[in-house]
Amino acid sequence: MILDQIFDAINTGILIIDTEFRVIKWNRWMEIHSGLSEDDIKGVNIFDKYPDLDNTKFRRSCKSVFSFGNFSFFSQKLHRYLLPFTSKSLLGNQFEFMQQSCSMGPLRDENNEIKYLFINIEDVTDVATYEHKLLEMNIKDGLTGIYNRRFLETKLEEEYKRCKRYKSTFSLIMFDLDHFKNVNDTYGHPCGDFILKMVSSRISAAIRNVDFLFRYGGEEFCCLLPETKLDAAVLVADRFRADIESQNNVFEEHVLNVTISIGVTEFIAECESGVDILKKADEALYTAKKTGRNRVISLR
Amino acid sequence: MSEQATDILSSDEVDTLQEIMNIAFGQSASDLSEVIDTHVVLSIPFIEFVKVTELHTYIQQHVKEYSKISIVEQKYWGKFKGDALLIFASGAGRELILLLKNDEQGSLEAGSAEILESETLLEVGNILIGACVGKLAELLNDIVTYTPPMVLVEEDARNAVPANKFDPDQTAIILKTDFNFEQGGATGFLFLVTKNESVVWLKKALQLFLEQYE
Incomplete structure (x- = not known):
């Protein structure tokens, strides 16, 4: 019960998908930034809502999570973002979409089998904006x-x-x-x-x-x-x-x-x-x- | 330099650990080829016990044939815990970029060749470390989580691992393997520097592992 409250209260995105890429959980942060409620997306294949996610790196990461319980990281530097959310940063619109730093890892059932994976999305737009400005000033x-x-x-x-x-x-x-x-x-x-x-x-x-x-x-x-x-x-x-x-x-x-x-x-x-x-x-x-x-x- | 392994684990325990690592790394090699489309050859792993304060020199000894190296470091946390250091020979980053064929490569801005190289090392490092540590933990009935990997790209091999990097007064169990990618020719070493505090648990886990066969 307490954990459920944290799941929605925390200021970071958490979603859970199963081995068939169906969305199982979608926290409040995800609802706010995606404009999709958990009811809208629950049970839906994530690629149906976010077709651009269906790429080599994302699939490879999911595979490594499911097949050997690995963690996977998507840095803002290389990937910019995982899901295209509108940026709500107050530092101007340097970026078309919210810049994200994401991680992914396995979730196991009571028999220790990996049944799901979680994705954690952090909004790093402000940091990326500052970095961009610094780099610009430098050159x-x-x-x-x-x-x-x-x-x-x-x-x-x-x-x-x-x-x-x-x-x-x-x-x-x-x-x-x-x-x-x-x-x-x-x-x-x-x-x-x-x-x-x-x-x-x-x-x-x-x-x-x-x-x-x-x-x-x-x-x-x-x-x-x-x-x-x-x-x-x-x-x-x-x-x-x-x-x-x-x-x-x-x-x-x-x-x-x-x-x-x-x-x-x-x-x-x-x-x-x-x-x-x-x-x-x-x-x-x-x-x-x-x-x-x-x-x-x-x-x- | 290295201590007698039997000070920490008995010779039977070392043999068992060696055996588990053979199985683990064998399995991770085949899992890896599924994920990154090339075969990674992992040598038979090698176990050694080194004082943490001497680790710096120990690692240097093993990379002395390279002038520049890249290092991916990741901490793993379970009952089995420590640091994984993946050391790539110079040029590995660029070799691996070709191997991964990420979709994003075309869209990168100018000046981002370095970013691409470091990110590629991070990704491959993360997969390789995860596969090896994860399998080992799995066989020992443990579950580990990982911190995000960090990378040092093309550093002078003599300075890449600072002498004061690790907590002193501890003995590191070093599990070392050489790896090379069948395509692309990137090579290097994987060191798992396991903390002393994992030893009690490790002894028990090795015991349990053996009991399955008794």
Whole structure:
């Protein structure tokens, strides 16, 4: 009697199913979050109500519970959720569904035979939201929302190793706003920030979704293009250049035109590290600056 | 380093335990192939008694051929209780990902290769530990529950098991088996570090087990 009360009072989901996947118990928490009462689902095959649950991992877990009394765990990191419940988290709607951490284990009858299994569902949406925010802050630039320098360094090393191993290639575009100091000095820093955001959003919109755009420093950006050869990357870079040049940027009552200088380079097997490639792109960018700005220089 | 086994269990008891483990691990190997679609070869298990304070060095000795290892650790609780440490050789995680063929793999976000690797090790570790411990407990007429597994991925083999990890002044009964997966080639060791306090119960359970045949 007391246990029955706990079963419904506890702030965590508990359901029990039999070897035929029929629901035997469905506690109050499950009723609240699923919108299904215990009467609605009792005796019903769980896959009828939740067809997505009928997957390899879930069946494998049930099998290991029934055949050797194992426990099984479904982490939020890998599975996100077991049952699609609407999230009631107050931390915004980062996730479409409630994030869940679940465990599963055997229930035995008086002869010690495993007849049922229980599933315990915990709502970890808040924790997952915080984690997601932390991860974002770690790899993204606060002002522009594109990736930051730290992530560039990680990604560059990863891509370098991948190319070395699989003998493939990638290109790196590095660009810098021309005379950016003048923008800040003439129109103020809010205007400078406005220009940085404009450039980030225009370039973000122009790249493929496999490419990465980073804010490297103050007004310096990098774009990593996997599986892209130098000549193709130069074409892309020139599109960036022309696009930025053609914009009439309106800030308060001012109309500003800005240009960018670009250095482009490609991975070659002789490079010792990702940083080497960055240096080459920087060198090319330096040449672009020195030879008149608003241009693309490539270096192999 | 290791103590005389007979200080804790008599030689008959050790033989019986050895026999039970042979049966248990034999059965778990066949159950495992049902669950993860490949045959897992478990070597004949090996029993040793080691002081808990020396466990760290003991485990190191056994993994010295690897520079990097991954460890899945799970506690089991029954009358039979302790820690299961499943030690995988480097690269096992990636081998096992292919083996499991989970449906979710396509939907993972960027940067989640590490998550997939650690989660795969956790899942396989959980299944393997559960199968071995569960069978052993079953033969000894015990029922165990488990804590969620924890994983350390690709750690330096020398530092992976800290020296102060286990409660000192206790003797660990180490049940060790080597395993390898027929497909994929992941290999490693399973150590069951059983607490001293299980010994009284274990002696009785071994006795009961023998009586079935007398």
